[in-house]
Amino acid sequence: MSAKAVSCTIKSAVALQIGDAVSDSSRPGVYITDITLAEPVNIQEISFKNYYSAYLTVRLQRREDSSAKWVTCLRNYCLMSNPHAEAGSHDYFSIHRHQMLTEPDNVTTVRLILRQPSSEWLNFSIEEISIYPCAKEDLERDVPAWLSTLTPVEEPLDLNGLPDPETVSSSIQQMWALTEIMQASQTAASIGRFDVEGSYDVKLLSYT
Amino acid sequence: MIMMDESAELSVSITQIVQRLKGTHLHSQLEKQAKECLHKPEIKLETLKDDVRRFLKASGWERKLQNAVYRELHILPPPGHPRAPPEHTKEPLAYMRKAQVNWEKRILKSLNSMCTELGIPLARKRPVPEQKELTNKWNEMGTDEPDLSKFRPVYAPKDFLEVLVGLKNPNNERSEDLTVRSHWGLIQVSLNVRDIPQMREMYPELGITYGQLGIDDHTHVPPDLFESEHIHIGKKVESEQDSAAAQQYSRQGCPTGLRAQLWSLILNTSNDPEDITHYEQLKARVIHHDLLVDNLIYKDVKLTASNDDYYFVFEDYLYQVLLCFSRDTAVLEHFNYNCATPPKSCIQSKSGSEQCAVVYPPNGVIPFHGFSMYVAPLCFLYNEPSKLYSVFREMYIRYFFRLHSISSHPSGIVSLCLQFERLLQTHLPQLFYHLREIGAQPLRIAFKWIVRAFSGYLSTDQLLLLWDRILGYDSLEIVAVLAAAVFAFRSENLMEVTSLASAEAVLADLSTLKVMPLLQIFLFATSV
Numbered sequence: 001m002s003a004k005a006v007s008c009t010i011k012s013a014v015a016l017q018i019g020d021a022v023s024d025s026s027r028p029g030v031y032i033t034d035i036t037l038a039e040p041v042n043i044q045e046i047s048f049k050n051y052y053s054a055y056l057t058v059r060l061q062r063r064e065d066s067s068a069k070w071v072t073c074l075r076n077y078c079l080m081s082n083p084h085a086e087a088g089s090h091d092y093f094s095i096h097r098h099q100m101l102t103e104p105d106n107v108t109t110v111r112l113i114l115r116q117p118s119s120e121w122l123n124f125s126i127e128e129i130s131i132y133p134c135a136k137e138d139l140e141r142d143v144p145a146w147l148s149t150l151t152p153v154e155e156p157l158d159l160n161g162l163p164d165p166e167t168v169s170s171s172i173q174q175m176w177a178l179t180e181i182m183q184a185s186q187t188a189a190s191i192g193r194f195d196v197e198g199s200y201d202v203k204l205l206s207y208t
Numbered sequence: 209m210i211m212m213d214e215s216a217e218l219s220v221s222i223t224q225i226v227q228r229l230k231g232t233h234l235h236s237q238l239e240k241q242a243k244e245c246l247h248k249p250e251i252k253l254e255t256l257k258d259d260v261r262r263f264l265k266a267s268g269w270e271r272k273l274q275n276a277v278y279r280e281l282h283i284l285p286p287p288g289h290p291r292a293p294p295e296h297t298k299e300p301l302a303y304m305r306k307a308q309v310n311w312e313k314r315i316l317k318s319l320n321s322m323c324t325e326l327g328i329p330l331a332r333k334r335p336v337p338e339q340k341e342l343t344n345k346w347n348e349m350g351t352d353e354p355d356l357s358k359f360r361p362v363y364a365p366k367d368f369l370e371v372l373v374g375l376k377n378p379n380n381e382r383s384e385d386l387t388v389r390s391h392w393g394l395i396q397v398s399l400n401v402r403d404i405p406q407m408r409e410m411y412p413e414l415g416i417t418y419g420q421l422g423i424d425d426h427t428h429v430p431p432d433l434f435e436s437e438h439i440h441i442g443k444k445v446e447s448e449q450d451s452a453a454a455q456q457y458s459r460q461g462c463p464t465g466l467r468a469q470l471w472s473l474i475l476n477t478s479n480d481p482e483d484i485t486h487y488e489q490l491k492a493r494v495i496h497h498d499l500l501v502d503n504l505i506y507k508d509v510k511l512t513a514s515n516d517d518y519y520f521v522f523e524d525y526l527y528q529v530l531l532c533f534s535r536d537t538a539v540l541e542h543f544n545y546n547c548a549t550p551p552k553s554c555i556q557s558k559s560g561s562e563q564c565a566v567v568y569p570p571n572g573v574i575p576f577h578g579f580s581m582y583v584a585p586l587c588f589l590y591n592e593p594s595k596l597y598s599v600f601r602e603m604y605i606r607y608f609f610r611l612h613s614i615s616s617h618p619s620g621i622v623s624l625c626l627q628f629e630r631l632l633q634t635h636l637p638q639l640f641y642h643l644r645e646i647g648a649q650p651l652r653i654a655f656k657w658i659v660r661a662f663s664g665y666l667s668t669d670q671l672l673l674l675w676d677r678i679l680g681y682d683s684l685e686i687v688a689v690l691a692a693a694v695f696a697f698r699s700e701n702l703m704e705v706t707s708l709a710s711a712e713a714v715l716a717d718l719s720t721l722k723v724m725p726l727l728q729i730f731l732f733a734t735s736v
Contacts, residue, residue: 047291052379085400086377086616090300092289120398122379128291192489192537194570200497202331202553202568204323205316 005130009036013114013125029117035110035129043104045132047094052124053114054083058095060102061109068108073100076115083118097134217287225280233482234276241269268449275451279476282606282682285545299547299615303377304622308547308614311371315574316551318362323500326358330500330553330568339495346491350514350523356507361577365659368576368612369394369652372622375614392644393629394651399616401627403634404736407689411681413459414724415732421461422673422724435463442466451476459680461673461724468589474679475606477598487594490532493570497535501569505530509580518668522587526580529597533604539571542605548613573609578656581663582608585671607684611659624658624688625651631692635734639699648711654691657718661687670723677727690723693730697721 015028031053040063058074074095080088097104110131116124194200229235242260245251245267251259264270288297299305323330334342345352373394380398402410414420419434429435438460445453446469454473462470472478494502509526513519519526533539543550550572554563583600590596610620617623632640632650643650657665661684662674677686694715695702701714 047289049291082400085398086301087400090296090302092292092296094289120380122381124379194493194535194537194566195497196555196564196566199333199555200331200566200570201329201333201555202566203329203555204320205330205551205553205568206565207313207316 006041006133007038008131010129011035027122029115031114031125033112033114033126035112035131037108037110037131040106040108041131042134043097043107043131044134045094045096046110047092047130047132048126049092049128050079050089051127052089052121053116053126054078054080054118055115057113059111059113060104060107063106063108071102073102073104075101083116084120220287221284224284225277228280229276233480234272238264238269238273241267271449275449275476278451283542283545295547298545301616304375304614304616305547307371307375311614312549315362319574322360328500332498334496334498342495346528348524349527354506356503356510359503359507361504361508362574364577365656368659369655372614372625375622392633392640394649395622395626395629397622397626399623399626401623401630402685404731404734407731411731414728416728418460420724420728421463422722423728439463442470446470446473449473455680455682458676462676467672471589471679472599475599475602477602479592479595479598483598484594487532487597490535493535494531499534499569501534501575502531504575505534505580508575508577512578512664513580513584516664519584519587522584525587525593525596526583528593529583529600530575530580532597533601534569534571536571536601539573539601539605540567542609543572546609546613547615576612578660581660585663585668585675588668588672607678608661610684611661619684621659624684625655627685627688628654628658628691631689632695636696636699639695639702642703643711646706646708646711648708650695653712653715654695657691658687662690665718666721666723667719670721674723686727689730690727693726694718694721696730697726
């Protein structure tokens, strides 16, 4: 997404443990992190970098009318297919709007619940969290009132068996983008020379 | 909506492949063919696009394009998250990247100190008389007996093993005692490796109900049961020139008479005038510039292949391939998906006082002790140096490079070692425990087999049967399985030894082993 991330405050993770956190020798298997947003946002995407978390549950607090309601938008999303093995442990992930169980609109707080059942790992967390809002909303706000009255309200088109113009235009846009890339780019064939103007007197290798 | 993400990824892959194929020899050939076919009567202006396409399909050019795309898919870097930096896409685990960087530093230091001690430059232009001499001697470089006593290999597999043993994940709990959680074996990282039930699903064609070359072509078995039919299918695959079909076919083994063509088809290498010209250009570079790594190659060939009963006859070929390999900058492309970095140096440009960064050696690969054994078995298949060269280069950039760089890839050396150890621990726990107790950790014996993909340890016909399956399944996993199967086969003798030396003696000679029965028994007859 080219949209900029919203600013948010990420609170430090709280471990959920049975028993006394200090004296107990076993490590927690659940961490909870809250992220508060400056103003209510319609979320398009949440992206982050994993660090050894196996499963992720996301809960959102939405502002509905005057009350705030908590809903679960993602339940036990698997980040590491085998919690005991390294696969997925350092990967980057994106959760998109369409993957969520409920509409992430007017969100004020995001709660991330991280689970790691394996005893292999000393710590686990989620890093570099970014939340991206829906793009359309901003554009609508920027258009001044007198401009919006100039464009008439569109009537629903009578398609008569023709394909939906939205899907056609999006697929054409994709193909156009592809052709643009291919025309603009150089070929990948390499020249193949390793010397500099005919000389290749290498003395020592450099440590970078 | 999930579909949209998949198709977005697909269009990115398509764009990448188109970009890579654009400007290649195949592209110009296709354009030429399309232009020439316009003269043909069956091509009509109204249906131009369809007619040209149909022509290209009928004349076999579409198949060539398919093979080229299939090859690009093999070496396409894995799709990464848009936020992931390139080094993360090549290797996600930070501690492995760090270990690889440290290992490379050690190699650079070793090479630099050798260069300083001996007073020999890493690279220099050959004086003209020397160039002439080398051109005359090109086909018999093996007769030369240069003084190589001062040179020592930059590293040997056992040095690399120590680095892998020392790999530790800082986020892993590792107490010093042998607890339930600590690993019995040498590899201390937890990667996902397949167990036998999973491998039975991955390698069904190796099962008991399928015919195999290496088992069902034995003299006692009548050929009509499997062998004749298999050869017949092989001939058809070869005439169709279909890369994907050849790869699938290779899973049950390639007949000796077809193997060279089939491997070349799977790897999509050709011997067009363009490839021969490329090889001649590399040969010219060998003549013009002398590299220190050339001496390392000479030494390696003299120490390994020349001493081997099967391979000493190919000594000259090995020089002709490896010296050219060091100067081939096309190999640098594989660093797009290899987390290793090629060594660099700064040289003065002739015109100004600028310092230019160059890669050394030009292909970015520093050979180690035993490197020439990657090429030696191929000499049995190809006798033209340019063909031999293309096949070796493609095999290196697809498979062999993973055997000497640190990564978490399923075909990488770390995963293979871990898989070997886990298979033994799971299915031969008594043997593993016994060997550990007598100070003979199994990986210390098996590592040299795995690093060389068994080249030089098995007899050549058996080795080629093994490499058939590496190509067929596009994975080096089978090497780790074979290592475990060898231990399983000799487990009775191994249970009786009482020292590392005697364990090594039991496993010293693998030349009588038959690879396919061992693999089949281990994968499909072990009780799980």
